[in-house]
Amino acid sequence: MGEAACRQEHLRAGGRMIRYAKAESDEVGKRVDAEVPTWRTRAAKATQKMATQKKYSGDGPSWSDVKPVYMRLQHFKCVFCERPLAGEAAGKVEQDVEHFRPKNALKAWPPKQPKGKPAPYAFGTGAAGPGYYWLAYELTNYAAACKPCNSTRKSNYFPIASDNRGAAGQDVATLNSGEQPLLPYPLGTVDADPEALITFDGIVAKPVAADGTDHRRALVTIDFFGLNIREELWADRFRTISDLWSKLELIETSKDPARIEMTKRRVEDALSDAAPQASCARAFFQLYKSDPIAAFETYVLAERFWRSKAGSSEPQSPS
Numbered sequence: 001m002g003e004a005a006c007r008q009e010h011l012r013a014g015g016r017m018i019r020y021a022k023a024e025s026d027e028v029g030k031r032v033d034a035e036v037p038t039w040r041t042r043a044a045k046a047t048q049k050m051a052t053q054k055k056y057s058g059d060g061p062s063w064s065d066v067k068p069v070y071m072r073l074q075h076f077k078c079v080f081c082e083r084p085l086a087g088e089a090a091g092k093v094e095q096d097v098e099h100f101r102p103k104n105a106l107k108a109w110p111p112k113q114p115k116g117k118p119a120p121y122a123f124g125t126g127a128a129g130p131g132y133y134w135l136a137y138e139l140t141n142y143a144a145a146c147k148p149c150n151s152t153r154k155s156n157y158f159p160i161a162s163d164n165r166g167a168a169g170q171d172v173a174t175l176n177s178g179e180q181p182l183l184p185y186p187l188g189t190v191d192a193d194p195e196a197l198i199t200f201d202g203i204v205a206k207p208v209a210a211d212g213t214d215h216r217r218a219l220v221t222i223d224f225f226g227l228n229i230r231e232e233l234w235a236d237r238f239r240t241i242s243d244l245w246s247k248l249e250l251i252e253t254s255k256d257p258a259r260i261e262m263t264k265r266r267v268e269d270a271l272s273d274a275a276p277q278a279s280c281a282r283a284f285f286q287l288y289k290s291d292p293i294a295a296f297e298t299y300v301l302a303e304r305f306w307r308s309k310a311g312s313s314e315p316q317s318p319s
Helices: 003-012 025-035 039-053 063-073 146-152 172-179 212-224 232-251 257-271 278-292 292-309
Strands: 094-101 144-146 198-201 204-207
Touching: 025 063, 063 094, 063 144, 094 146, 144 146, 146 198, 198 212, 198 278, 212 292, 232 257, 232 278, 232 292, 257 278, 278 292
Parallel strands: none
Antiparallel strands: 094 144, 198 204
């Protein structure tokens, strides 16, 4: 298959947070060993100590030392909202190492509703608990996240579908099976592909499934990380689909073969895992290929919404 044909095949394969499939446990371990050769040995000793104490102690190595491993694997984007973040030089300040399952005491999510206000969901999201101290230095419990997703929203919450939290010492696979996390873990293939759960209608995040477990996971994830109320995410997504629309139209209308091929490469870049808001871009690309008129209408609505809210301080959903 020639270069141009390969690019076309890639573009047709676009999907619907995204999965970073290369970030499997073994690969992450190898990269951590290369970054800080003694880190895993020190982490294992700290984990053994915590198993005896039955609580988090903080005596192990700094997880910030391995932060660059996750930053690179995630193409310097937040693992949850896909917002582009600073690179090697400034990224250690702007990006946090996220403990997917919190190491300290868990708080119930969503927080208790004001009196008279109905519960946001008709299904359970798990109770408070003691925290997953034994996973404090587990590499498959880490990711790089922006501060609005991690410090402001993730904090010490971890919603699950099960009524019961897993037992101390259980590994991630066992915990996933028993607890049924409502938030997807995007690194590796230990969990569902986030793009199988969440898609986009323009700049609006929406569940792929109409009901069932995947629908509930998508709803919670969208609400939990504020994916439809954060102005910086609206802006990122609008820039993404605006730029993509222009490129796709140029490919359809230009009579210059060299320019068309160059633009196809730029489209491929926009759909790649490394691109900002790749999931939003892929969903818009698929809509354009299946129904260009609907894609144009979606683009116009997104532009109208973004222009109306660009100067507003009130966070409202575009849906």
